[in-house]
Amino acid sequence: MMTENTNANQNALSLGDWQLSPWLKRIIYWELGIPLALLSIGIYHGLMQVIYRAGVLHQSAFAGLDYYQGLTLHGVINAIVLTTFFAVAFGHATITFYLKREPTKTLTLLSFWFMVIGTLMAAWAMLSGKASVLYTFYPPLKGHPLFYLGTALLIVGSWFPLFDWSRLYRQWKRENPETKTPLAVLGTLVNFIIWFVCTLAVAYEVLVVILPWALGYKPTVNVTLARTLFWFFGHALVYFWLLPAYVMYYNFLPKLAGGKLYSDMAGRIAAFLFLIYSVPVGVHHQFSDPSITKGIKLFQSILTFGVTIPSFITAFTIAASLEYAGRKRGAKGLLGFFTKLPYLDTDRYLFAYLICGLFLFIFGGLTGIVNASSELNNTIHNSAWIPGHFHMTVAGPVFLGIIGMSLYLYQTTSGKKLFMSKVAVIIPYLWVIGILIFSTGLSWGGLIGEPRRTNLGLTYLNPKSELFTPEWVPTTMLGLLGGIIMFIAGIMFLVVFFGTMLKKRSAEGMLTFPVSEALHDEKRIPLFDKFKPWLAAMAVILVIAYVPAFVDATKNPGPGAPRFTPDNPVPVQTEQPSATTTTGLTKPLSFNKN
Amino acid sequence: MQIDRFEKRVLMISGALVAVFIFSMLYARSKYNDLPACIPFNKTYTEPKVTKLDDKTYQVFAVAQMWQFQPAQIYIPVGSDVDFYLTSKDVVHGFFISEKNVNMMAVYGNINKQTVKFDKPGVYKITCHEYCGTGHQNMQAEVIVNDPAAR
Numbered sequence: 001m002m003t004e005n006t007n008a009n010q011n012a013l014s015l016g017d018w019q020l021s022p023w024l025k026r027i028i029y030w031e032l033g034i035p036l037a038l039l040s041i042g043i044y045h046g047l048m049q050v051i052y053r054a055g056v057l058h059q060s061a062f063a064g065l066d067y068y069q070g071l072t073l074h075g076v077i078n079a080i081v082l083t084t085f086f087a088v089a090f091g092h093a094t095i096t097f098y099l100k101r102e103p104t105k106t107l108t109l110l111s112f113w114f115m116v117i118g119t120l121m122a123a124w125a126m127l128s129g130k131a132s133v134l135y136t137f138y139p140p141l142k143g144h145p146l147f148y149l150g151t152a153l154l155i156v157g158s159w160f161p162l163f164d165w166s167r168l169y170r171q172w173k174r175e176n177p178e179t180k181t182p183l184a185v186l187g188t189l190v191n192f193i194i195w196f197v198c199t200l201a202v203a204y205e206v207l208v209v210i211l212p213w214a215l216g217y218k219p220t221v222n223v224t225l226a227r228t229l230f231w232f233f234g235h236a237l238v239y240f241w242l243l244p245a246y247v248m249y250y251n252f253l254p255k256l257a258g259g260k261l262y263s264d265m266a267g268r269i270a271a272f273l274f275l276i277y278s279v280p281v282g283v284h285h286q287f288s289d290p291s292i293t294k295g296i297k298l299f300q301s302i303l304t305f306g307v308t309i310p311s312f313i314t315a316f317t318i319a320a321s322l323e324y325a326g327r328k329r330g331a332k333g334l335l336g337f338f339t340k341l342p343y344l345d346t347d348r349y350l351f352a353y354l355i356c357g358l359f360l361f362i363f364g365g366l367t368g369i370v371n372a373s374s375e376l377n378n379t380i381h382n383s384a385w386i387p388g389h390f391h392m393t394v395a396g397p398v399f400l401g402i403i404g405m406s407l408y409l410y411q412t413t414s415g416k417k418l419f420m421s422k423v424a425v426i427i428p429y430l431w432v433i434g435i436l437i438f439s440t441g442l443s444w445g446g447l448i449g450e451p452r453r454t455n456l457g458l459t460y461l462n463p464k465s466e467l468f469t470p471e472w473v474p475t476t477m478l479g480l481l482g483g484i485i486m487f488i489a490g491i492m493f494l495v496v497f498f499g500t501m502l503k504k505r506s507a508e509g510m511l512t513f514p515v516s517e518a519l520h521d522e523k524r525i526p527l528f529d530k531f532k533p534w535l536a537a538m539a540v541i542l543v544i545a546y547v548p549a550f551v552d553a554t555k556n557p558g559p560g561a562p563r564f565t566p567d568n569p570v571p572v573q574t575e576q577p578s579a580t581t582t583t584g585l586t587k588p589l590s591f592n593k594n
Numbered sequence: 595m596q597i598d599r600f601e602k603r604v605l606m607i608s609g610a611l612v613a614v615f616i617f618s619m620l621y622a623r624s625k626y627n628d629l630p631a632c633i634p635f636n637k638t639y640t641e642p643k644v645t646k647l648d649d650k651t652y653q654v655f656a657v658a659q660m661w662q663f664q665p666a667q668i669y670i671p672v673g674s675d676v677d678f679y680l681t682s683k684d685v686v687h688g689f690f691i692s693e694k695n696v697n698m699m700a701v702y703g704n705i706n707k708q709t710v711k712f713d714k715p716g717v718y719k720i721t722c723h724e725y726c727g728t729g730h731q732n733m734q735a736e737v738i739v740n741d742p743a744a745r
Contacts, residue, residue, distance in 0.1 A: 292632055
């Protein structure tokens with residue numbers, strides 16, 4: 001059925017192991033280690049939330065940390081800090097490995113320090129309780145200015161590598177004009193271009209719209225505009241999380257399974273479709289918002305369906321690659337290949353992490369299509385269904401890819417043996433069980449009206465409260481059970497990762513990846529090997545999709561909103577007007593309004 | 595370019611699936627609740643009240659604020675069409691009537707509108723589903739449809 005195609009010209013690339021420079025190796029370790037250490041705070045708060053939600057605790061705060069503060073920490077650490085740090089570290093590794101060139105030291109260090117200092121600023125604001133505004137930080141709820149500034153620094157820091165990698169890529173391309181760009185490099189560059197474009201909006205939101213207002217220089221803020229800017233970034237962000245996992249699926253998973261990548265071209269098409277489709281779809285988070293017309297919402301809904309295409313392509317291509325691997329190992333019948341994959345092979349533990357993520361993504365993708373449908377959104381918007389969905393994507397392929405690859409990158413480049421390798425290979429399966437129970441509870445709860453982002457234990461699941469809602473008891477209990485399993489799996493991972501770090505070096509560490517050959521290695525088609533036409537298409541679609549939305553968001557709202565803190569219905573007072581404030585120069589800074 | 599026959603098939607299946615999604619979305623639009631409407635800001639919508647247009651049509655001007663909805667109880671007869679106009683006095687709030695698929699964000703300086711028919715008697719809870727500060731979990735109101743004690 002499947003024939004080998006031998007006109008491979010990818011052989012022009014030599015993909016041997018690479019010895020990282022000591023400084024780059026250290027940076028990569030820190031970029032993997034810092035967010036994983038913070039993850040312990042992130043998953044602790046994940047556990048606390050399921051406990052609160054299930055009505056086990058009827059308090060607003062426990063052990064000194066407030067529910068909504070924990071929710072903010074959980075979201076920011078797990079979804080922004082961990083993902084951004086990892087994407088940068090993984091990008092350094094893929095670019096270096098495939099192009100056999102290392103990034104510039106100064107720029108890499110600069111990027112690292114921007115991200116670290118930004119993270120520390122935001123972490124301080126959140127831990128001191130001055131920025132419990134959740135990770136979406138919707139104004140007019142006001143957080144501490146350092147929270148906004150910190151996230152902006154983290155994001156800006158993650159831009160630098162893109163400029164550096166593009167330079168390395170152009171250099172490589174000049175030397176190898178007729179060779180296909182390695183798929184992993186293409187994926188990494190596409191991912192960071194998406195990231196750069198979408199974060200321009202959030203950088204504008206934070207630096208121009210929110211910070212002057214949070215500091216008290218500007219009296220009011222246009223909330224709908226801020227929300228629209230946020231979601232311009234907020235949805236593309238999820239593809240920024242997802243694409244490193246896709247890079248692993250296309251480039252490493254087939255080889256780990258013992259086979260080949262079914263089609264290399266499919267991977268290129270998927271990457272470029274992500275490039276043009278993933279940014280202009282953010283309005284689908286605002287289907288329930290005022291001030292944006294139904295026409296724009298419908299148009300963006302249909303564009304969002306467009307993003308399902310690259311995921312369908314991936315689902316098919318990866319499944320076909322796994323089938324090929326299974327058949328090579330002697331599988332028979334239509335689905336027999338499922339039984340022949342190396343699920344528990346400790347030498348190939350990365351396979352377990354990737355396949356588990358892929359499995360969860362089936363459900364994550366399907367629930368996502370519901371969210372993308374503008375009309376169905378009336379049923380599930382902001383209900384518990386939403387975290388039910390995104391835990392199967394972010395805590396599915398994204399998280400499993402991140403932790404599996406972090407372990408793999410550290411272990412191979414350091415030359416250490418895995419700590420508790422049998423446990424390491426079981427963690428992802430335990431995680432899948434946890435997530436499936438947890439997300440079933442949340443999705444079901446969402447369909448019967450359970451809101452997200454609410455401390456249900458205080459009221460709705462407190463039998464002493466007049467708002468007590470007994471229908472939500474079974475659903476939140478499922479959430480609690482799944483959450484506990486996930487927490488245990490998460491802790492086990494941290495033990496394995498940091499345990500491996502404490503081990504002695506037993507071999508020379510090298511940067512090496514399980515590179516998959518393509519089964520159908522098509523000839524190079526220039527269109528699918530060039531960024532410019534796709535960037536132009538992206539720009540056109542962006543303008544068509546977003547100019548009307550921004551016009552609506554600035555035209556329809558009335559007065560702008562003053563500043564509010566989460567604990568007080570009275571707006572934060574701006575300082576007494578004085579003669580000098582018109583210049584804005586002598587006005588005192590006010591940080592401590594919380 | 596030669597396209598693999600399996601790939602061709604999967605492209606067709608994916609295309610058909612997306613077409614089904616789009617169709618069902620458009621179908622839901624005509625059959626069930628439509629999306630919230632885009633209404634330019636107008637100060638008259640910011641005073642909480644319930645007005646009766648005729649026997650079967652009501653307007654509810656709902657105002658969300660930390661941490662309550664006004665009006666907190668809305669009495670209407672069974673079979674009425676209700677236009678909900680929603681705004682916020684402070685931060686972003688949610689307005690969720692789960693059984694009726696009414697789902698809106700309340701945003702300062704903005705007006706949101708959704709229309710819904712209440713054809714069965716009962717008490718429909720309005721829940722705030724967007725985090726709006728420390729009292730967020732207390733924020734609930736109700737629509738009482740054809741309550742015998744109704745005014």
